[in-house]
Amino acid sequence: MKTRPATRVRRMLMSERYNTRESERKWQAAWQSEGVFETRNDDPRPTYYVLEMFPYPSGRIHMGHVRNYAMGDVVARYKRAKGFNVLHPMGWDAFGLPAENAAMERKVHPKEWTYANIAAMRAQLQSMGLSLDWSRELATCDPDYYKQQQRLFLDFLAAGLADRKTAKVNWDPVDQTVLANEQVVDGLGWRSGAPVEQRELTQWFFKVSTYAPQLLEALDGLDRWPDKVRLMQRNWIGRSEGLAIRFALDAASAREVASLIGVNELEIYTTRADTLFGAKFMAVSPDHPLATRLAKNDSGLAAFIDECHRMGTAQEAIDRAEKKGYDTKIRAVHPFDDKWTLPVYVANFVLMDYGTGAIFGCPAHDQRDLDFVRSVGLDATPVVCPPDVDPDTFVIGDTAFLEDGVIINSRFLDGMTVPQAKEEVARRLEKEMRHGRPIAVRKVNFRLRDWGISRQRYWGCPIPVIHCDRCGVVPVPVCELPVRLPDDVAFDRPGNPLDRHPTWKHVACPKCGKPARRETDTMDTFVDSSWYFVRFTDPWIDRPTNAAAAKWMPVDQYIGGIEHAILHLLYSRFFMRAMRKTGHVAIEEPFTGLFTQGMVVHETYRAKDGSWVSPAEVTITSEAGGRHAVHATTREPVAIGSIEKMSKSKRNTVDPDDIIETYGADTIRLFMLSDSPPERDVIWNEEGVQGAARFIQRLWRLLRDAKSMMGSGAPSPNGEALAYSPPALAIRKAAHRTLARVENDIEHLRFNVCIAHIRELANTLQGALSELDEDEARAPDVVAALTEAMRILVAITAPMAPHLAEECWQALGATDLIARSAWPQVDRSLLTDATITLPVQVNGKKRADVTVPREADCAAIKDAVLSLDAVKRAMEGRALRKFILVPGRIVNVVI
RNA sequence: GCGGGCGUGGCGGAACUGGUAGACGCGCGGGACUCAAAAUCCCGUUCCCCCUAAAGGAGUGUCGGUUCGAUUCCGACCGCCCGCACCA
Numbered sequence A: 001m002k003t004r005p006a007t008r009v010r011r012m013l014m015s016e017r018y019n020t021r022e023s024e025r026k027w028q029a030a031w032q033s034e035g036v037f038e039t040r041n042d043d044p045r046p047t048y049y050v051l052e053m054f055p056y057p058s059g060r061i062h063m064g065h066v067r068n069y070a071m072g073d074v075v076a077r078y079k080r081a082k083g084f085n086v087l088h089p090m091g092w093d094a095f096g097l098p099a100e101n102a103a104m105e106r107k108v109h110p111k112e113w114t115y116a117n118i119a120a121m122r123a124q125l126q127s128m129g130l131s132l133d134w135s136r137e138l139a140t141c142d143p144d145y146y147k148q149q150q151r152l153f154l155d156f157l158a159a160g161l162a163d164r165k166t167a168k169v170n171w172d173p174v175d176q177t178v179l180a181n182e183q184v185v186d187g188l189g190w191r192s193g194a195p196v197e198q199r200e201l202t203q204w205f206f207k208v209s210t211y212a213p214q215l216l217e218a219l220d221g222l223d224r225w226p227d228k229v230r231l232m233q234r235n236w237i238g239r240s241e242g243l244a245i246r247f248a249l250d251a252a253s254a255r256e257v258a259s260l261i262g263v264n265e266l267e268i269y270t271t272r273a274d275t276l277f278g279a280k281f282m283a284v285s286p287d288h289p290l291a292t293r294l295a296k297n298d299s300g301l302a303a304f305i306d307e308c309h310r311m312g313t314a315q316e317a318i319d320r321a322e323k324k325g326y327d328t329k330i331r332a333v334h335p336f337d338d339k340w341t342l343p344v345y346v347a348n349f350v351l352m353d354y355g356t357g358a359i360f361g362c363p364a365h366d367q368r369d370l371d372f373v374r375s376v377g378l379d380a381t382p383v384v385c386p387p388d389v390d391p392d393t394f395v396i397g398d399t400a401f402l403e404d405g406v407i408i409n410s411r412f413l414d415g416m417t418v419p420q421a422k423e424e425v426a427r428r429l430e431k432e433m434r435h436g437r438p439i440a441v442r443k444v445n446f447r448l449r450d451w452g453i454s455r456q457r458y459w460g461c462p463i464p465v466i467h468c469d470r471c472g473v474v475p476v477p478v479c480e481l482p483v484r485l486p487d488d489v490a491f492d493r494p495g496n497p498l499d500r501h502p503t504w505k506h507v508a509c510p511k512c513g514k515p516a517r518r519e520t521d522t523m524d525t526f527v528d529s530s531w532y533f534v535r536f537t538d539p540w541i542d543r544p545t546n547a548a549a550a551k552w553m554p555v556d557q558y559i560g561g562i563e564h565a566i567l568h569l570l571y572s573r574f575f576m577r578a579m580r581k582t583g584h585v586a587i588e589e590p591f592t593g594l595f596t597q598g599m600v601v602h603e604t605y606r607a608k609d610g611s612w613v614s615p616a617e618v619t620i621t622s623e624a625g626g627r628h629a630v631h632a633t634t635r636e637p638v639a640i641g642s643i644e645k646m647s648k649s650k651r652n653t654v655d656p657d658d659i660i661e662t663y664g665a666d667t668i669r670l671f672m673l674s675d676s677p678p679e680r681d682v683i684w685n686e687e688g689v690q691g692a693a694r695f696i697q698r699l700w701r702l703l704r705d706a707k708s709m710m711g712s713g714a715p716s717p718n719g720e721a722l723a724y725s726p727p728a729l730a731i732r733k734a735a736h737r738t739l740a741r742v743e744n745d746i747e748h749l750r751f752n753v754c755i756a757h758i759r760e761l762a763n764t765l766q767g768a769l770s771e772l773d774e775d776e777a778r779a780p781d782v783v784a785a786l787t788e789a790m791r792i793l794v795a796i797t798a799p800m801a802p803h804l805a806e807e808c809w810q811a812l813g814a815t816d817l818i819a820r821s822a823w824p825q826v827d828r829s830l831l832t833d834a835t836i837t838l839p840v841q842v843n844g845k846k847r848a849d850v851t852v853p854r855e856a857d858c859a860a861i862k863d864a865v866l867s868l869d870a871v872k873r874a875m876e877g878r879a880l881r882k883f884i885l886v887p888g889r890i891v892n893v894v895i
Numbered sequence B: 001g002c003g004g005g006c007g008u009g010g011c012g013g014a015a016c017u018g019g020u021a022g023a024c025g026c027g028c029g030g031g032a033c034u035c036a037a038a039a040u041c042c043c044g045u046u047c048c049c050c051c052u053a054a055a056g057g058a059g060u061g062u063c064g065g066u067u068c069g070a071u072u073c074c075g076a077c078c079g080c081c082c083g084c085a086c087c088a
Helices: A007-014 A020-033 A063-081 A097-106 A110-127 A143-158 A208-221 A227-237 A251-261 A273-278 A289-296 A299-310 A315-320 A367-376 A418-429 A567-581 A656-663 A665-673 A686-710 A726-747 A751-771 A774-778 A780-797 A802-811 A858-866 A869-875
Strands: A047-052 A085-087 A089-092 A133-139 A162-172 A177-179 A197-206 A239-249 A265-270 A281-284 A325-334 A337-347 A358-361 A440-446 A465-468 A472-475 A506-508 A515-518 A557-561 A594-597 A600-606 A618-623 A626-631 A637-645 A835-842 A845-853 A882-886 A890-894
Touching (some): A020 A110, A110 A656, A143 A472, A143 A567, A208 A227, A208 A239, A208 A567, A227 A567, A239 A251, A239 A273, A289 A325, A289 A337, A299 A337, A686 A774, A686 A802, A845 A869, A858 A890
Parallel strands (some): A047 A085, A281 A337, A557 A594
Antiparallel strands (some): A162 A177, A239 A265, A600 A637, A835 A845
């Protein structure tokens, strides 16, 4: 009989709790003083680049950061142990509006505010024990960084990838600045509350659209990106195939226009050329040149266009807007029938920056067109009939018919399918010539537009050009970079401080030497984040990139929030192509692996008066009737509300600092990684945190128990093959099986499952320990197996709970840091057993298990199965119909 | 409206390519240790039937299909979540 381990030993160990705070401080200092995580570019080992999206220095890290960086750190530490030269840097997305708001509200300079925030957040990140190479730290507001960015801009400009054009922007007349679409709420500026105007401003653009086809096609190759993100990008780029058709304008009705703008035709873009015989009208955008010209002699039209502009660009306004048009009295001629003319409207729902800014309208097969004709009193003739409907009775009600069908009412197209009709129209019209050109050409269009990067703000990267009255736009010579932001600026007035600075913008033209003006716009902060990951490969060099260091690129594993699925990732993909064209990198795709993690969410709490109460002020009690909450100090009852994303407004945030202070970094890391799959939201709850903290202590106790059980027993010194007794072999098998699983889990970023597997091993080892008596525990084979298993357990825990792992590693007698130690090797021979246990089903229901030798053949297994009691019982009086064996997996007896 | 995803115990979730549903944790119940509490350890915990056990039955949102076998594949429906949205 086995005896339980001596309680004497247990009691002695009780008091030895793992001291989180002391240990974490100690190992962080050790890692730092030894420069363990500093990566050398000349290290010859294979490289691995893991990166988390760098944070905006708002002043405090939040749980979302903790989750993001905990995940990246697991990968970094794992790959390092696996022998890779791992690049795992950190920096700051440091330009942006909040710094200017702080300047306005608190009279603190954006630079001071930003760098103070960075210092605070750096300290917080360091307290998490992340394996980051801080020697490569950068902030995008460092002149060293934006100097290189300005250089890239000049190269892009020279290569034709940047240009200036006028664009409509949201202009806040009070703050005197351009607003992003999301800063316009109900047509009003979010800060000033003033009605936002549409203004035409000359802006700098990066020509993203140049690469639209490549950006789309290359998505197929990004097989380590989430499908969801690829799909979102695909939709955003929005490729469509269609036809650009030139409609002649009816001579009589268009005489006036023809003389004004010298045109007698209107070019439209359509993807539904098959519905040409269902055309009822033409429409142009209020910003179309035709509309602009006509408005000069038509005050009614001018008023209509004005009204369209006032509508604003806010999504809500657009959604609500009724489709309206203004009849120009001009008529366009149908391309297949000289006698057939169509009215031309100026319509509020036609966009100038897509296609040609003009359309033909077929109300029967386009919902917008249908909505529109209802407001102007035209009818809808169906030209595509659903497959099972009688064409004679088919009428269009309130819904346009958008699907495929049979073409009707369309002369030579009748009877065709939609694709056939499209092809036929294209074939005919591209052969027909007018003014020496075909009437129609096939055209591929993209929704993706050029990227407007001009911002009328101070706290951003200055655009390095000079405006000269004689020479036009003159690039700042490279030797004069960086164009530095002046420090002496005031935020007492709205508008761009750079623009009203007394001296900053006045410079001599680099070309002619005459007085000229600096560009006072700065770059969109998305520019800063479009190439920082390349800069990390050599942040010290006085060029944007270093070809030798670029061996790190592309990033092997990028981790961040889904909110950047489109803009940041698309801009970065554009940047790589632009940087390649200008000779800065040799690659096109910046991130081969992408992972988007879920949010951190938490219950919300509300006091009687409806005000939000923060979790820190709430005490939860659980009774038979469920969970109840009271205010921690007033004892007033508090209502437990829905689970929401942690946000300041709902006060349901939990401060990582508090948790680290109370439970330690390993606990917060472990909790962030366990419970929920990483791509899904994780619910922050105190019980879960305590569970993680308990596990830390449990591992520590397990280690001490194992050590004291083994006592002075030592593994066989020269490592010769030991004959392992069954208990020792069981320990080894459990350890190696877990090791193999954990590797697989981390490779697939399945951290929650990984932790479950580690816990499972801890449970197994704990059980094994309690089964052993003291003599057994000191046998050389058991000591060897236990030592090996404990080392494996500690090694696989190290990526998630690195401080605890260092402490355990040392306790196991290791002389080097685990952060510098190699990952254990799986012994594959331990993963297979001599016998296998197969589940036995009868008619697909599991009834029993059968254990057979691994190499048993089908007949032998069949005999064993049919002699099982459970199988016999089920078969009583019935004949075996079929015996199914899936080797190594399952047996199914069909009766 | 268009596109995508997800529905598994009291809860978070696990289940490799169609092969033992509920790993692991939380919570809960019971017990041990203790003068007591905390901590810790052990046992139990999908539901139904049952004193208990054995044995059985049902069960992965609903309904149907394919299959020896379906959480997994197919179809319809219900519910929730996300993205895009006048893109012609």
